[in-house]
Amino acid sequence: MLTFDEPIAMWTRTILLVRGHSKLRFWVGLVLAVSAVVFGVVGACVWEEDLTTDQRVYQLSTQLMCPVCDGQTLDQSQAQLSLDMQEVIRRKVEDGESNAEIREYFVDRYGEVVLASPNAGGFNLVVWVMPLVIFVGGALLVGNAFLNMRRQRRAGSESSVKGEAVDDVEATVDVDDSLGEYLERADREMTVAIGRREMTKGEDKG
Amino acid sequence: MPSRAKPLLVVGIPLLIFVVVLVVGMVRSGRDGGPPGVNEKLGEVAVTTEKNADFLVTTLDGRELRLSDLRGSIVMVDFWSSWCPPCRAEAPVLVEAYERWSKLGVEFVGISIWDDEDEVRDFVMRHGIAYPNAIDDDGGIAVEFGVKGIPEKFFVNAEGEIVRKVNGPNTSQSLDEVLTEMSDAAIGIGGN
Numbered sequence: 018m019l020t021f022d023e024p025i026a027m028w029t030r031t032i033l034l035v036r037g038h039s040k041l042r043f044w045v046g047l048v049l050a051v052s053a054v055v056f057g058v059v060g061a062c063v064w065e066e067d068l069t070t071d072q073r074v075y076q077l078s079t080q081l082m083c084p085v086c087d088g089q090t091l092d093q094s095q096a097q098l099s100l101d102m103q104e105v106i107r108r109k110v111e112d113g114e115s116n117a118e119i120r121e122y123f124v125d126r127y128g129e130v131v132l133a134s135p136n137a138g139g140f141n142l143v144v145w146v147m148p149l150v151i152f153v154g155g156a157l158l159v160g161n162a163f164l165n166m167r168r169q170r171r172a173g174s175e176s177s178v179k180g181e182a183v184d185d186v187e188a189t190v191d192v193d194d195s196l197g198e199y200l201e202r203a204d205r206e207m208t209v210a211i212g213r214r215e216m217t218k219g220e221d222k223g
Numbered sequence: 224m225p226s227r228a229k230p231l232l233v234v235g236i237p238l239l240i241f242v243v244v245l246v247v248g249m250v251r252s253g254r255d256g257g258p259p260g261v262n263e264k265l266g267e268v269a270v271t272t273e274k275n276a277d278f279l280v281t282t283l284d285g286r287e288l289r290l291s292d293l294r295g296s297i298v299m300v301d302f303w304s305s306w307c308p309p310c311r312a313e314a315p316v317l318v319e320a321y322e323r324w325s326k327l328g329v330e331f332v333g334i335s336i337w338d339d340e341d342e343v344r345d346f347v348m349r350h351g352i353a354y355p356n357a358i359d360d361d362g363g364i365a366v367e368f369g370v371k372g373i374p375e376k377f378f379v380n381a382e383g384e385i386v387r388k389v390n391g392p393n394t395s396q397s398l399d400e401v402l403t404e405m406s407d408a409a410i411g412i413g414g415n
Contacts, residue, residue: 084371097337098371101362108363126271126369143244154237 065116073110077119078103080134084127265391267401271369272377274384278364280334280357283344288332288355294383297405298330299398302365302375304338305346310374313392314350320398321354329402330354336365336373378402381409 035042065073075092081102083094091099091106102123109119123131137145279289290298301317303310321331333356335343340358347356359365368377368385378387378401387401 097362098365101366104361105363105366125273126366127371128271140247143248147241147244151237 070107070110073116074103074107077106077110077116080116080120080132081106081123082131082133084131090133266397267387267389270377270385270388272367272385272388274386276367276385278334278367280359280364282355282357283347284355286355288357290332290379291383293330293332293379295381296328296330297381297402297409298332298379299402300368300377300379301331301333302336302359302368302370302373302377303333304335304373305342306338307373309392311346313374314346314352316393316395316398317354318350318352320395320402321352324402325354327406329406333357334359334364336362336370378405380405 035045068076078092079090081091083089083091083096083099083102085096085098086094089099091103106119109122114122120132124136129135135144275291277289277291279287282288290300303313305311317331317333325331331354333347333352333354335356336359338358343356343358346352368375372390374392376389376393377385378389380386387405389397389401
């Protein structure tokens, strides 16, 4: 028999298992994210059958343009034709016609311009697909730019580490060279100085 | 690929596609008649109404009239309003045309829309309109016929099919032209 503690223990075990594996963590995260989106979208969907007549009339009124107004849907317009069209929608909803059938009825009479959003077919498909293409393309571009930045930063830090090491060696070499020169010069000068002192001592004795 | 060509391709190709889509869309929308408006085209226009559209109305004199009952005759259905200036200007033309064409079996039916009954009755009396007129109370007939403005006329052939549509007011000559062509077609002269 399943007790209350068992699901909690199962989740705890799963979390502990996933924590240690980065690949598994990625896939579990992906599945959870996709599930959240799918359930969110399905949950947000409103089905025709669940709406009242008034709600469906309003819904369709927001999807159809007033044919004699500039850029107004039926619900926004106060033109007599819009009010008549809403009345026709109401009759058709009460007669049991589907939203698609009612939209088609108006398209047959007023053309596709009567639709607030174009049908997803033929050339109009571009309007529906384009935003997705732009979104995916944009995401790829941003991802690519991000990867390039990371790569450059990594290459930069590696070269700077290498550069510092090279600088140290070069500095040592420089120091060694200049010290050698300095010591040679010091030797020369000291030799000259000692020579002069010897000469002076000899003259004094003489 | 040279490093300079890559961003040019990444940005340039989608931009080119976007511009092409925009131009094609603009050309297409222009060809389809542009944005919705009140009869942006006057004169004869393509018929978008269902060919066998029908209606049942009660005329001003109390009779029931169904469009499909007039099958066998050429019918001109006129959507009008008493407050519409072009409709007022056109009324004498229609009265005169009906006098001539009714003798040849052509029927006229007036459907007043977006109007007041008293105003309609007064208008019909004042202009001496003899053909049947009715009021489209809820605008259902206007919507069924895809009416966008007034006046709009639909011409129905003897088979009961809506075959022609004219937006805006007619002159006696333009009305005669359409009805002559339809009559000729009905008796087998010319097309239609």
